[in-house]
Amino acid sequence: xxxxxxxxxxxxxxxxxxxxxxxxxxxxxxxxxxxxxxxxxxxxxxxxxxxxxxxxxxxxxxxxxxxxxxxxxxxxxxxxxxxxxxxxxxxxxxxxxxxxxxxxxxxxxxxx
Amino acid sequence: xxxxxxxxxxxxxxxxxxxxxxxxxxxxxxxxxxxxxxxxxxxxxxxxxxxxxxxxxxxxxxxxxxxxxxxxxxxxxxxxxxxxxxxxxxxxxxxxxxxxxxxxxxxxxx
Numbered sequence: 001x002x003x004x005x006x007x008x009x010x011x012x013x014x015x016x017x018x019x020x021x022x023x024x025x026x027x028x029x030x031x032x033x034x035x036x037x038x039x040x041x042x043x044x045x046x047x048x049x050x051x052x053x054x055x056x057x058x059x060x061x062x063x064x065x066x067x068x069x070x071x072x073x074x075x076x077x078x079x080x081x082x083x084x085x086x087x088x089x090x091x092x093x094x095x096x097x098x099x100x101x102x103x104x105x106x107x108x109x110x111x112x
Numbered sequence: 113x114x115x116x117x118x119x120x121x122x123x124x125x126x127x128x129x130x131x132x133x134x135x136x137x138x139x140x141x142x143x144x145x146x147x148x149x150x151x152x153x154x155x156x157x158x159x160x161x162x163x164x165x166x167x168x169x170x171x172x173x174x175x176x177x178x179x180x181x182x183x184x185x186x187x188x189x190x191x192x193x194x195x196x197x198x199x200x201x202x203x204x205x206x207x208x209x210x211x212x213x214x215x216x217x218x219x220x221x222x
Contacts, residue, residue: 031208041149041198043212056209090154100145100202101210103155 003027006091006104013081014112021076021107023091029102030095031055032074034066037088037106049074081111114139114205118213126221128190133216135184135201143204144184146175148197149215155200159186191220 004025013019025032033056034046048056049068063079074091091104115138125131135144143162147155159168161177161184168175172195174187184201201213 033210041215041217043200043202043215045209045211048209056207100147100157100160100204101155102157103147105154 004091004093004102004104006089006107008107009105010108010110012110012112015081015083017081018077018079019081019109020078021089021091021109023074023076023104025072025091025093025102025104027093027095027102029093030071031093032068032071033092033094033101034074034076035090035092035103037090039087043090047074047076078109081109083111085109086111114141114203114209114211116201116203116211116213118199118201118216120216121214122217122219124219124221125188125191127192130190131188133186133188133199133201133218135186135213137182137184137203137211139205140179140182141203141205142177142179144177145202145204145210146184146186147200147202149200150197158199188218191218193220193222196220 006023031050033048037043047066051071052068065077068074088106090106092101094101117136146158149155159175164179166177172189177184198215198217200215202210
C-alpha cells in the first residue's frame with residue numbers, strides 16, 4: 001500500500017502543452033510538498049501546503065500552479081510547458097520533524 | 113538562504129573500505145536528515161538527527177551531527193556494492209523548509 005503515490009510516472013509532451021501531475025498520500029500527514037530535481041540531481045522546493053493552505057511558494061514561474069483539494073492530495077498543473085521544465089518532480093509529505101519527509105516515486109517530465 | 117554543501121560529490125571506492133561523506137550547512141539548525149536515492153528511484157529516509165551530538169547507526173552506515181560546527185557526517189564502514197547510490201543530506205530551517213545538499217554519488221566497486 002503506497003504511502004505517497006504520484007501519477008504519471010513518466011510524462012513526455014511537446015512545448016506549449018498544459019499538463020498535470022497528481023499526488024496522493026495515505027499517511028494522514030498534514031503537510032505536502034512539491035520538489036523539482038534537475039538533471040544534476042539538485043533538489044529544490046517549489047511549493048508546500050499545510051492542510052490545504054499554501055505555506056511555501058518559492059520563486060517558481062506562475063505557469064506552475066499547485067492545487068490541494070484536501071489534505072491528502074496535492075496536484076501540480078503546468079501551463080505552456082518549456083524545454084527547461086524537463087526534470088523529475090517529487091511529491092512528499094510530512095507530519096513532524098521527527099520523521100522528515102516521505103517521498104513519492106517521482107514523475108519524470110520530458111518536454112520535447 | 114540556507115546553503116547545504118556536501119563533499120565529495122562523487123566517490124568511487126572498493127568493497128571493504130571505509131569512507132566519510134561530509135555535509136556542511138550555513139545557518140543554525142538542529143534538524144538534519146540523510147536520504148538515499150537509487151537510480152531512477154525515490155528518496156528513502158536513512159537517518160533523522162535532531163540534536164547536537166546525535167549519532168545513529170544502521171548496518172554499515174553511521175551518521176552524526178555537530179550543530180556547533182554545522183556539520184554532519186555519514187560514515188561508511190566496510191563498504192559493499194549494495195551501498196552504491198546517491199546520498200543526500202537535508203537541513204530543516206525554522207520555517208520548515210528543507211534544503212538539500214547536491215548529493216554524493218557513491219559507487220562501490222567489487
